[in-house]
Amino acid sequence: SCYGATEKEKTLAMMKPDGLYGNYDDQIKKMVLDSGFSILREKRIQLDEHTARIFYAEHSSKSFFPSLVKYMTSGPVLVMVLEKENAVADWRNLIGPTDAEKAKVTHPHSIRALCGVSAERNCVHGSDSIQSALREISFFFVKSLASKWCCFGLLCVI
Ligand code: RTP
Numbered sequence: 001s002c003y004g005a006t007e008k009e010k011t012l013a014m015m016k017p018d019g020l021y022g023n024y025d026d027q028i029k030k031m032v033l034d035s036g037f038s039i040l041r042e043k044r045i046q047l048d049e050h051t052a053r054i055f056y057a058e059h060s061s062k063s064f065f066p067s068l069v070k071y072m073t074s075g076p077v078l079v080m081v082l083e084k085e086n087a088v089a090d091w092r093n094l095i096g097p098t099d100a101e102k103a104k105v106t107h108p109h110s111i112r113a114l115c116g117v118s119a120e121r122n123c124v125h126g127s128d129s130i131q132s133a134l135r136e137i138s139f140f141f142v143k144s145l146a147s148k149w150c151c152f153g154l155l156c157v158i
Pocket residue numbers: 059064068097098119120121122124125126127128
């Protein structure tokens with residue numbers, strides 16, 4: 001039999017340190033709920049260097065990587081599992097483009113336009129694909145939350 005599954009898609013959202021420092025959390029949560037997402041889980045954590053490096057491993061060869069790791073460990077973050085139809089793409093649309101300075105011009109109603117300040121300090125994260133969402137939800141929460149899982153006798157598969 002199968003567990004943990006609803007038919008709705010999930011994504012990992014995060015308020016980065018500047019999102020929390022700036023006290024944007026209530027405003028961002030209101031935008032999340034007004035846009036039809038359910039917040040299935042949330043937790044406030046302090047990323048250490050090791051965890052930040054693994055989370056953003058895809059960028060490890062980029063010139064901005066050391067600075068990104070410093071930024072992401074500069075204070076607590078709030079990680080959330082959001083659920084809704086089309087959650088991954090819809091959350092990316094709601095947060096807006098990576099460069100928050102440009103977002104203020106091109107996507108003035110986006111979350112990054114609201115609380116971000118630059119290409120780096122963009123105050124929120126969103127998984128960029130369904131595969132990334134699976135990895136990232138499993139990274140911060142229990143794996144069983146990330147997707148549907150089924151057990152056949154003692155063998156359980158995700
Ligand atoms: P995220 O993964 O945090 O949701 O952001 P994203 O997909 O929009 O952008 P991505 O290319 O994955 O970059 C990850 C984070 O690295 C920082 N960054 N800095 N200085 C720069 O040019 C630069 N480019 C990216 C940002 O914090 C970005 O969100």
